[in-house]
Amino acid sequence: MRKLFSLVEKEVKDLLRDPRIYIGLVVPVVLMPLLGFLMSTSMGSSIEAGVERLKIAVLDCDKTALSNALLNLSMSLGADVKMVDAADLDTAVGEARKLGSNALLVIRKGFENDLVNFRKASVELYVVMESMSLGSIGAYTAVEGVLALSSKFFSNMLISKLNPSISPDVVRDPFNISTRSILKDKIIEVPPQVLFNQLLMGYSIMIPLLLLMLSITVVQFAATATAVENEEKTLETLLTFPVTRYDILLAKLLGSSILAVIGSILFTGGFILYFNNMLSLSGFNFPVEDVSQLLPQPPPESLILLTVSLLLAILFVTSLGVAIGALSSDVRMANSLLGVVIVPIMIPSFLMMYGDLDTLPLALQLLVYALPTSYPIMIAKDMTMTPISFETIIGIPYSAALTVLVLYATSMLLAPEKLLTIQYGLRLRGARRRQIKELDNQSTLG
Amino acid sequence: MMGAGSIVVVRNLVKRFGDLTAVDGVSLKIEEGEVFGLIGPNGAGKTTILRIMATLLLPTSGYVNILGYDAVKEAGRIRPYISYLAEDAGTYRNLSGREYLYIVARIYFDSNTEASRAVEEAVRISGLGERVYDKMKTYSKGMKRRLQIARALMTRPKLAILDEPTAGLDVFHAKHIREVVIRHVKEGGTVVLSSHNMLEVEYLCTRVAFIHRGHVLFEGEPKAIINELGVSNLEEAFIEVVGR
Numbered sequence: 114m115r116k117l118f119s120l121v122e123k124e125v126k127d128l129l130r131d132p133r134i135y136i137g138l139v140v141p142v143v144l145m146p147l148l149g150f151l152m153s154t155s156m157g158s159s160i161e162a163g164v165e166r167l168k169i170a171v172l173d174c175d176k177t178a179l180s181n182a183l184l185n186l187s188m189s190l191g192a193d194v195k196m197v198d199a200a201d202l203d204t205a206v207g208e209a210r211k212l213g214s215n216a217l218l219v220i221r222k223g224f225e226n227d228l229v230n231f232r233k234a235s236v237e238l239y240v241v242m243e244s245m246s247l248g249s250i251g252a253y254t255a256v257e258g259v260l261a262l263s264s265k266f267f268s269n270m271l272i273s274k275l276n277p278s279i280s281p282d283v284v285r286d287p288f289n290i291s292t293r294s295i296l297k298d299k300i301i302e303v304p305p306q307v308l309f310n311q312l313l314m315g316y317s318i319m320i321p322l323l324l325l326m327l328s329i330t331v332v333q334f335a336a337t338a339t340a341v342e343n344e345e346k347t348l349e350t351l352l353t354f355p356v357t358r359y360d361i362l363l364a365k366l367l368g369s370s371i372l373a374v375i376g377s378i379l380f381t382g383g384f385i386l387y388f389n390n391m392l393s394l395s396g397f398n399f400p401v402e403d404v405s406q407l408l409p410q411p412p413p414e415s416l417i418l419l420t421v422s423l424l425l426a427i428l429f430v431t432s433l434g435v436a437i438g439a440l441s442s443d444v445r446m447a448n449s450l451l452g453v454v455i456v457p458i459m460i461p462s463f464l465m466m467y468g469d470l471d472t473l474p475l476a477l478q479l480l481v482y483a484l485p486t487s488y489p490i491m492i493a494k495d496m497t498m499t500p501i502s503f504e505t506i507i508g509i510p511y512s513a514a515l516t517v518l519v520l521y522a523t524s525m526l527l528a529p530e531k532l533l534t535i536q537y538g539l540r541l542r543g544a545r546r547r548q549i550k551e552l553d554n555q556s557t558l559g
Numbered sequence: 560m561m562g563a564g565s566i567v568v569v570r571n572l573v574k575r576f577g578d579l580t581a582v583d584g585v586s587l588k589i590e591e592g593e594v595f596g597l598i599g600p601n602g603a604g605k606t607t608i609l610r611i612m613a614t615l616l617l618p619t620s621g622y623v624n625i626l627g628y629d630a631v632k633e634a635g636r637i638r639p640y641i642s643y644l645a646e647d648a649g650t651y652r653n654l655s656g657r658e659y660l661y662i663v664a665r666i667y668f669d670s671n672t673e674a675s676r677a678v679e680e681a682v683r684i685s686g687l688g689e690r691v692y693d694k695m696k697t698y699s700k701g702m703k704r705r706l707q708i709a710r711a712l713m714t715r716p717k718l719a720i721l722d723e724p725t726a727g728l729d730v731f732h733a734k735h736i737r738e739v740v741i742r743h744v745k746e747g748g749t750v751v752l753s754s755h756n757m758l759e760v761e762y763l764c765t766r767v768a769f770i771h772r773g774h775v776l777f778e779g780e781p782k783a784i785i786n787e788l789g790v791s792n793l794e795e796a797f798i799e800v801v802g803r
Binding site for chain 1 (some may be wrong): 613614615635638639641642643644645647648649650651652653654658659662663665666667669694707
C-alpha cells in the first residue's frame with residue numbers, strides 16, 4: 114500500500130499543479146455563475162425595458178363609452194395610451210410607428226353594441242417586433258396582460274348585470290380542480306407538472322449531465338497524466354521501479370478519479386449557481402414547492418446499484434484514458450485520440466436526457482446498453498419512478514466484465530515490452546510515412 | 560546459473576523490432592564491483608541491451624541473468640536491487656525535486672527514516688542545494704540530469720544501469736558525477752553504463768565492450784585494449800576495431 118500511496122501522491126500532485134488542469138477545475142466555478150448572472154441580467158433588463166416603455170397606440174373605430182372605458186382601464190394599468198386617427202389599418206400602423214408605440218390596438222366598430230348584447234367584441238392587437246430580443250416579447254406579454262385584466266373587468270361587469278347576487282368567478286370557472294400524482298402506488302400531494310419539473314431537472318438532466326462531465330473529465334485526466342509520462346520521458350523510469358504494473362495503473366486510476374470528482378463537485382456548484390441565477394429571473398420563476406420530502410424514497414438496493422454502476426463507469430472510462438495516454442507519444446496526440454472515445458460516451462447521456470430509451474431505434478438502444486456509462490443514468494431515472502428494469506440489472510455484471518477486460522488490456526499495455534514495442538512500431542510507421550511523403554514530393558518536384 | 564561474483568550474465572542475446580535486429584548474439588559477463596562500459600555509435604544496440612538488463616524489454620532469444628535472477632521470468636525480483644537511468648529520462652514538471660526524490664525513496668524503502676536518509680544522500684549527490692525545493696519545470700537540462708543520477712544512486716542499488724550518465728552536463732558537474740559513480744562502486748555497488756565520451760569511459764570503467772551493429776566486437780580492460788591494439792587511447796582503439 115505504501116508504494117501505491119506514493120504513486121497516487123505523485124499523480125494527484127502532478128495533475129493538480131498542472132495549470133491546464135487547474136484552469137479546467139476552476140473555470141466552471143467562476144464561469145458558470147458568471148454566465149448565469151450575465152444572461153439573467155441581460156434578459157431581465159430587456160424584459161423590464163420592454164414593460165417600462167409600454168406604449169400602446171389605439172385606433173378607436175367605435176368611439177363609445179365602453180371603448181373609452183377600455184382605454185382608461187389600460188392607462189390605469191400603467192400603459193402609455195396614445196390615440197391615432199386613421200382611415201385604414203396601414204395608416205394607423207404608420208402613425209403607431211411614428212409615435213414609437215410597442216403595439217397598435219384596434220377597437221372595431223360595434224364593440225359596445227356586441228358587449229351589451231352579450232356577444233364577443235372584436236379587438237385586434239398588432240405588436241411591433243423591433244428585434245428578436247426578449248424586449249419585444251416583454252412588451253407583448255405586458256399588452257396581453259393589460260387586455261386580459263380588462264377582459265376580466267368587463268366579464269365581471271356583464272355577469273353582475275345579469276345577476277348581481279352570484280359570483281362572477283364561479284360563472285367563469287365553475288370547477289375547483291385539485292390534481293394529485295400517483296407514484297409507485299402512492300398518492301403525492303402535488304400535481305404531475307410540479308413533479309415533472311423537479312424530477313426532470315434532477316434525474317433526467319442533472320444526473321446525466323453530471324455523469325457526462327465526470328466521464329469526460331476523468332478520461333481526459335487519465336489520458337493526460339499518462340501521455341505526459343510519455344512526453345516527458347518519465348514512464349520508462351517509472352516502469353523500472355519495484356512496483357507492479359497494476360500499482361501504476363491503479364495509481365493513475367485513483368489519481369485521475371480523485372481529481373475528476375473534485376472537478377465534478379466544482380462543476381456542479383457552478384452549474385447550480387448558474388441555474389439559480391437563471392431561475393431567479395422574473396417570468397422564469399415557477400412556483401414549485403419542494404416535493405422531495407413527499408416523494409417515495411428509492412429502495413436501498415437501487416442506491417447500491419447506482420453506486421456500483423457509477424464506480425464501474427468511472428473505472429471503465431479511466432482505463433480507456435490510461436490506454437489512450439499510454440499509446441500516445443505526447444498530450445496533443447492523446448487529445449486527438451480522446452475525441453474517438455468521448456463522442457460515444459456523450460451519445461447515451463444526451464439520448465437519455467431528452468427521451469425514453471424504449472422509444473429509440475434498435476441501433477441506438479444497443480449503443481446505450483453497450484456502454485457502462487449508461488447504467489448509472491438508467492438507474493437514476495428508474496429508481497424513483499419505477500422498479501429497476503431487468504436489462505439494467507443485467508447491465509451491472511456486464512459492465513463489470515467489460516471494465517475488467519479493459520483494465521486487463523490496459524495493464525497489459527503498461528508492460529514495458531509491449532508499450533515500447535508498440536511505440537517503436539508507431540514511430541517506425543510515422544518515419545516510413547514521412548519518408549514516402551518526401552519521396553513523393555521529390556518526384557513531384559522532379 | 561551465473562558464476563561466482565557475476566552480477567550480470569548475458570548469453571547469445573538477440574533483440575528484434577520487426578525487421579530490425581537491434582542486438583545480434585551478444586554475450587557479456589559483469590562482475591561485482593565493476594564499472595562496465597558499453598561503447599558504440601548511435602544505433603549500435605547499447606540502449607537496447609541496457610533496457611533488457613533493466614527489465615524494460617524482453618529478449619527475442621538468448622539468456623539474461625541479473626543478480627542470480629532470470630531477467631525474463633523473475634523481473635519483479637530484480638527491480639528492488641537495480642536502478643536505471645535512461646538517456647533521455649525526464650522529470651515531473653509540477654513536483655519539486657525533493658518531493659520526487661521522497662516519492663521514489665518511499666517506493667524503495669519500507670521505513671520513513673531510511674527514505675529520508677536516501678533523500679538527503681540524493682540532495683548531496685545532485686548538488687542542487689536549495690533549488691531542490693523548486694518545481695522541476697524550472698530546472699535546466701543539467702539540473703534535471705543531476706537529479707536523475709541522484710535518484711538512481713540514492714537507493715544504493717546493487718546494479719546501477721546508467722545510459723549516458725553525464726550527457727548534457729558541464730565539465731564540473733560531469734567530474735562530480737564521475738566521482739559519485741566511483742564512490743558508489745567503492746561502497747559495494749556495480750555499474751554498467753554507456754557513453755560516447757571515450758575519455759570518461761577510459762577514466763571510469765574497469766572493463767569495456769565495443770558494440771557495433773548489435774555485435775560485441777571487442778571486450779576487455781581499457782588499458783589492456785589500448786596496449787593490445789598499439790594505440791594511444793580508447794577512441795583510437797574503437798576506430799581501429801570498427802574499421803577492420
